[in-house]
Amino acid sequence: DWVGLNFHPGSPRRVDPALAAEIVAALPRTTEAVGLFVDRPPDEVAALADRIGLGIVQLHGQEPPEDLGRLGHLRLVRAFRIGSADAVAAMVAYLRRAEDLGRGPDEVLVDAYVPGCDGGTGQAIADHLFPLLPPLPRLILAGGLTPENVAERVARVRPWMVDVASGVESAPGQKDPDRVVAFIQAARSAVSTAP
Numbered sequence: 001d002w003v004g005l006n007f008h009p010g011s012p013r014r015v016d017p018a019l020a021a022e023i024v025a026a027l028p029r030t031t032e033a034v035g036l037f038v039d040r041p042p043d044e045v046a047a048l049a050d051r052i053g054l055g056i057v058q059l060h061g062q063e064p065p066e067d068l069g070r071l072g073h074l075r076l077v078r079a080f081r082i083g084s085a086d087a088v089a090a091m092v093a094y095l096r097r098a099e100d101l102g103r104g105p106d107e108v109l110v111d112a113y114v115p116g117c118d119g120g121t122g123q124a125i126a127d128h129l130f131p132l133l134p135p136l137p138r139l140i141l142a143g144g145l146t147p148e149n150v151a152e153r154v155a156r157v158r159p160w161m162v163d164v165a166s167g168v169e170s171a172p173g174q175k176d177p178d179r180v181v182a183f184i185q186a187a188r189s190a191v192s193t194a195p
């Protein structure tokens, strides 16, 4: 449904803006492009999104709640790296603050916390942390998903969407088309067989 374009310079998945524009132009109308950023100034994010034609951006760093209002015209996915109960509490406080400022994220993404890493780690959120999450109607589950485990994780967590990076690759940054297809089929099968 969505294709992620990673603009984080530290990532093996980083895509050059010119290539990203070509990818966006080639997408079917039913597929949305999401730009992933880590701690970039809002003006820079907005300018790149407008230039490339991105309607959705994923903020995957320490961006403050105030940044959301500066990106008001874009659909915003805010990622939180969850490694403890304190991290869940910090996420809840962040979301309250953003609402108070008049602009919460459109979707909340939860990813594993791995010290020193921004994301794309292939690590999963610990199971005991999920019951601590507040109700999030548009929860995107990420972190360590693969074609082999996504159905079980979807059945257990019941997210609105799932997101995968390293779990469908043959090497860092190299998507494996067979694994991408297998992932989508497994994720959809979990939804269609849900009681």
Ligand SMILES: O=C(O)c1ccccc1N[C@@H]1O[C@H](COP(=O)(O)O)[C@@H](O)[C@H]1O
Residues within 6 Å of the ligand: 004, 006, 008, 011, 012, 013, 036, 038, 060, 109, 111, 118, 119, 120, 121, 122, 123, 142, 143, 144, 145, 163, 164, 165, 166, 167
């Ligand atoms: O994929 C990356 O390299 C990346 C870099 C910096 C921030 C986020 C990144 N990816 C996001 O991380 C999660 C989990 O990825 P994985 O499936 O465990 O490899 C996901 O939301 C990616 O979009």
